[in-house]
Structures are given as C-alpha cells and as structure tokens.
Amino acid sequence: MKVNWNYIKAFALLVLVVFLYSFSSARNKKRNIERIEVHFTNDENLYVTEAAVNKLLIQNQDSVQNLAKDILDLKVIENRLDTNEMIEDAEVYLTVNGRLGAVITQRRPIARVYGNESYYIDVNGKSMPLSTNFSARVPFIKNIEKENIAEVYPLVAKIEKDEFLKEHITLIKRNSKGEYVLEMRLYDFEILFGEANSIEKKINNLKAFYKKALLDDQLDAYKWVNLKFENQVVCTKKG
Template identity: 35%
Template sequence: MIKRILLSIVLLLVIAYLAVAITALNRKPVAQVCQDMELVVKDTVYAGFITKKEVATLLEKKGISPVGKELERVRTKTIERELAKHPLIDEVECYKTPSGKLRIEVTQRIPILRVMSANGENYYLDNKGTVMPPDAKCVAHLAVVTGNVEKSFAMRDLYKFGVFLQNNSFWNAQVEQIHVLSGKNVELVPRVGDHLIYLGKLDGFEKKLERVKAFYEKALNQVGWNKYSRINVEFSNQIICTKREK
C-alpha cells in the first residue's frame, strides 16, 4: 500500500515537472527593446553636417524611429533606404547590436568646390561630381567658383579640377577662387601673391600649374610675389607675365 502511495506521489511530481517544463518552453521570451540609437559619421574631417539629432528627427517624421520599439520589429533596410534619400548622405549602413541598440554608420558626401555663379545658382559640388544644396554646413576650406558657370561645365570640367585640388596640398592651399570667363576660360585667384593666374581652357591644367609653381620657385621668390598682376600660362611652354603698374 505504501509503495503504491509513493509511486503515485512520484508520478504526480513527474507530471507536475513536465507540465512546468512544457509551459516554460512554450513561453515567449521577453522581447528586447531598442534602448538607443548610435550614429557614426565618417569623414568629419572634411564635412560635419549630419548629426544624430537630425537623423533621429528624420526617422521620427517617417514614423520609423527605432527607439522604444522591439528590436525584432525594427527594419534596418527600411531605415537605410530612407536615410539614403538624404541629399547630404552618400552611403548608410544600419544594424542591431547585442546590447539592444541600433547602430547607424553614415558616409557623408564630401564637398570639394563651392559654386556661386553669375546666374544666381549657389551650390556645392561633391567628390563624385554631383550637386549638393548650399545649406550644407561645410567645415573644410573650399575654393569658390564664380563667373559664367554652367552646371554641366561644373559637373564635368570643374569637378576634375576640384578633385585635383583636393589631392594636391600645395594648390589646394593656394587657390582661393576659380573665376570662369566667357568661352569657359578660367583664371585663378591665389591666396598668396597679389596676382591672377590665367589658365585659359582647363585642358592640361596639371602641366600649366606645374609651370606656375616652377615660376613661383625660380622667379617670384627672387623678385617678389607682388611684382606681376597677371601670370598667363594659356599656351604651352611659355609664361606671359604682366608687370604691375606703379
């Protein structure tokens, strides 16, 4: 009799254990909630115009802000797609972290020239040859393009010149203004020296500027940087200088 009672108790305990175990297995785990959003902005040395606040505001307006939502319901591809539409963002990558945060890595579009044309157009040109809005908060020194600037000319020819400046420390520091004359002829206003550099067409501008730099080193360092008002390197293998009137 006692054995039967003990056996019944053991069976009841086993059944109770199995019931608890099955219930625990079937119970849904507590959903992890997105606690915060981390924003990493790359290339801030050149431009720093994308902020965490701006990104958060944009996502809130679109109704896809991740903060406070279950992580499994957050669609990272949707967030990437919406942020990629921003006129100042080049690339964006979004992913969830084990700590319950959403990490967003943004690559900014890097402006290389500021265009302020005679026809009233005002914009930046980026390092991929596309136009950026003028309200970009650019923190880098950029040469300003003025004069008769057609957008097609800026996006093709001036873009190449801007990339050259970006990669050439000497001329990037020296060229303050690029003025486009009629016929798409170009003259430069340098930071050092009270003179203009007339390039004419932009064709072969690398060789033309090599001649100017050599002239700087061999002549202007001897006679003075303000002796000439104009340095013309339009034609191959010659430099035509106009003396400053006294």
C-alpha cells in the same frame, strides 16, 4: 532489438538546440529598442547632425523607447538615410541588446559655387547643397552653371589633391570664352589657366614660375600670369 542511445541523445540534443534558438530568436524580436547609436566615419558630423540622423532612423517616432525590434525594416531605414543629400553612404545595424545603430559617411565638398544658385561640388564631381551647420573651407567658383561641373571638375579635383594649390588657390572664375582664371590667397595677380585641359603640365609650369618669382622676390610685381601656352609662362607686370 538493441536501442542505439547515441542516436537518441543526438536527436534530443538537436531538438533542444532548435527549441532554444527559436525561443531566443522570438524573444529577441519582441525586445524593445533601448537607444540609438550614430557613428560618423572619421569622427566628423559636419554637414548633417546626429539629431537629423536620429529622425531619419525612426521616422515619425518621437522616441525609440518601447519600440519593438521586429517592426523595424533595416533596409528601408538604410535607404532613407542614403537619400539624404548630405550623406554619401549609410550602414544600419541592430544589436542583440536592443541598440539601433548607424555608421554614416558624409559627402565631402571640394569647391563652392556662388552666384544665382549656390552649392558645393563634392569629391565625386556632383552638386551638393550647402549646409546650415558648417561651411567648408574650399575654393570658390564663379560664373558656372551645373552643366559646367563636369568641365571644371578635373581642375577642382587637382586643386583639392595638391597641397600647394590647396593652400594658395581661393577662387576659380569662368569667363565668356569658357576659360578659367585662378586667384591666389596671398598675391593679387590673376592666373589665366585657359580651358580645363593639360592640367598637369599647366600646374607644373605655374609651380616653376612661382618658385623662380619667389626666389627673385618678384611675386608682387605681376598683374597676369598666362598658362595657356604649351611650354612657357607669359607674365604681365603691373603698370
């Protein structure tokens, strides 16, 4: 009977590969975590610190030194990070050389509510707690409750995306009629925006008024600018 050495060699090679993989995998699992690496998207760690992320990565551990890799559950750690009120998304990974890493995307505020309760409204239209580490330079909102967030959010989102509005609008107030009043950074007239509807048209009317009043050097002459009417801007002069 002729022996097929090619089959024997292939089988022996397969056994060797499986053995080496199993040995390497077992050895890798027993390897200790050497250090933590935290990366923030856009290189910003404004609202949650790297130290705070480290504590969430290894909860109830003073140090990662001599902590075996096989006792870590990356999904549990990732979920723990995702529940942090300042974090929008987290991805946790473990490298073969013993580094535990996390890529953190923080929530981004676009307005700040102040009153009996102070908090941010984030880019997704949800309430977000203030941070002890950093204060965002965003417009303030006055006289709203959390049930009003969905109502005011389209207006706030428009201000955040529009360079002209982002530069000039500093305060949004909700009056007893459910209408919104805007205040500007450089001028003391108030803008009666009305309800948070027809936003694009009202903003275009505001820009047209601003351009004309700036050209005529009349921006300081007005007390009120009313955008409530469909196709016109009604202005009230001082005095």
